Amino acid sequence: MTKRIVLLVAIFIVKLVVYQTVPFAKQGDNQLKRIRVNSKRIEQRILRLAEFGKNPQGGVDRVAFSESDIQGRKYIMSLMKEAGLKVRIDEAGNIIGQLAGSDPKLPPILFGSHIDSVPNGGNYDGALGVIGAIECTQVLRENGIMTRHPLEVVVFSDEEGGTVGSLVMTGELTAKALEIVSHSGKTIREGIRALGGNPDKLSNVVRVQGDIKAFIEIHIEQGNILDSKNIDIGVVEGIVGINWWDVTIEGFSNHAGTTPMNMRHDALLAAAHLIIAINRVVTGIPGRQVGTVGRIRAEPGAPNVISGEVVMSLELRDLSVEKINSLYERIQQEAKAIAEKTDTKISFTPIDVTSAPAPTDPRMRNIIAESSQELSLTSLFMPSGAGHDAQHMARISPTGMIFVPSVGGISHSPKEYTWPEDMANGANVLLHTILKIDRGALD
Ligand SMILES: [Zn+2]
Numbered sequence: 001m002t003k004r005i006v007l008l009v010a011i012f013i014v015k016l017v018v019y020q021t022v023p024f025a026k027q028g029d030n031q032l033k034r035i036r037v038n039s040k041r042i043e044q045r046i047l048r049l050a051e052f053g054k055n056p057q058g059g060v061d062r063v064a065f066s067e068s069d070i071q072g073r074k075y076i077m078s079l080m081k082e083a084g085l086k087v088r089i090d091e092a093g094n095i096i097g098q099l100a101g102s103d104p105k106l107p108p109i110l111f112g113s114h115i116d117s118v119p120n121g122g123n124y125d126g127a128l129g130v131i132g133a134i135e136c137t138q139v140l141r142e143n144g145i146m147t148r149h150p151l152e153v154v155v156f157s158d159e160e161g162g163t164v165g166s167l168v169m170t171g172e173l174t175a176k177a178l179e180i181v182s183h184s185g186k187t188i189r190e191g192i193r194a195l196g197g198n199p200d201k202l203s204n205v206v207r208v209q210g211d212i213k214a215f216i217e218i219h220i221e222q223g224n225i226l227d228s229k230n231i232d233i234g235v236v237e238g239i240v241g242i243n244w245w246d247v248t249i250e251g252f253s254n255h256a257g258t259t260p261m262n263m264r265h266d267a268l269l270a271a272a273h274l275i276i277a278i279n280r281v282v283t284g285i286p287g288r289q290v291g292t293v294g295r296i297r298a299e300p301g302a303p304n305v306i307s308g309e310v311v312m313s314l315e316l317r318d319l320s321v322e323k324i325n326s327l328y329e330r331i332q333q334e335a336k337a338i339a340e341k342t343d344t345k346i347s348f349t350p351i352d353v354t355s356a357p358a359p360t361d362p363r364m365r366n367i368i369a370e371s372s373q374e375l376s377l378t379s380l381f382m383p384s385g386a387g388h389d390a391q392h393m394a395r396i397s398p399t400g401m402i403f404v405p406s407v408g409g410i411s412h413s414p415k416e417y418t419w420p421e422d423m424a425n426g427a428n429v430l431l432h433t434i435l436k437i438d439r440g441a442l443d
Contacts (some may be wrong), residue, residue: 036136037426045131050123057413062157062184065117065191083138092168092205093157093195100345101150108150114159122416132427147438166389171206212397215388218426224409232377234403239384239391240317241357250345253308268298268307270342277334291320295320358391364400371432
């Protein structure tokens with residue numbers, strides 16, 4: 001009996017000594033590694049947010065600046081407060097929820113997305129990035145963890161109408177853009193005011209290099225790569241650049257009955273050759289580049305008249321400007337040969353909607369991939385073919401993006417869906433990416 005007591009006391013003393021000699025940081029690390037988001041809470045909040053602007057199709061009409069956008073934002077602000085964040089609306093109408101860090105001198109880590117939708121949009125685009133971001137801060141507080149860096153959850157205003165909130169933050173929104181009439185019927189200037197911002201003081205919102213430690217956005221993929229390959233996490237390499245051209249093909253309109261086949265200058269026939277050539281050029285080299293002819297107009301447009309003029313669109317997207325340029329050069333060469341063969345003239349006019357590729361920070365990609373691996377999730381490096389607020393933030397801050405699967409690759413549609421487990425996976429990767437950055441992964 002006595003022996004046993006002695007043994008127990010000895011074990012107790014050994015445990016005490018071991019416990020005290022384990023460095024504090026190490027215990028912290030283990031606690032941090034085990035921390036997970038609350039999947040059920042994310043799902044419930046996504047469904048609750050979907051009530052704002054809910055339409056009979058099962059999706060949402062929550063266009064920026066509309067009453068449902070404003071009510072949805074109120075709901076989001078209530079969640080931020082519940083999570084213990086200090087909430088404010090900046091001059092651009094962005095919602096910012098702050099959680100203090102232990103070192104107020106450090107720049108904040110920003111993460112978030114948007115809650116406005118396209119007309120007849122889905123329940124996950126943007127929403128996941130916001131609900132997931134709030135969840136990360138809430139779970140940190142619930143576990144009594146204070147980061148060194150301040151944390152800021154951001155809900156950007158009017159993403160779908162031209163990434164307004166993030167453009168203001170990077171100082172790039174033009175005065176002209178303020179007068180554009182949005183889907184809500186309000187101009188962007190009026191809309192910003194309706195959200196509680198001040199369009200006359202937008203410069204207050206501008207942040208520059210060094211102001212932000214990092215920006216991270218989780219988003220549904222909106223494509224079918226992750227879902228079809230059964231991969232948990234997309235590590236976004238960047239948001240592709242987009243170039244548009246109008247392609248004009250001049251032929252000669254003539255009688256479709258009396259003009260022999262070998263005497264025609266058929267603009268529509270040349271266009272048909274060119275569309276096929278564009279597809280051949282774009283698919284002829286390895287990579288994820290895409291090229292599209294999405295619009296075509298033939299003049300005069302009658303069954304019994306050979307087409308004298310065709311105007312069609314050309315769009316090229318890729319992560320590399322050089323690749324877009326070289327594809328365009330090859331398409332022009334093909335066009336020259338087609339013009340000769342069909343006795344037509346083909347010219348290209350650039351359209352002013354071009355956006356440059358926005359690569360994410362390679363260090364951020366690695367941190368996201370590493371976090372995924374530590375959570376036993378599969379991941380894939382991939383470009384984003386759609387635009388996001390992150391593409392602007394990448395110009396002023398190390399930026400990373402985390403994709404989760406969209407079922408069937410459907411988005412901007414009421415049929416948009418992402419499994420609760422995938423939402424939680426994305427939020428867990430976000431959480432651990434934030435923690436790694438906070439502990440110096442970028443330093
Ligand atoms: Zn979005």
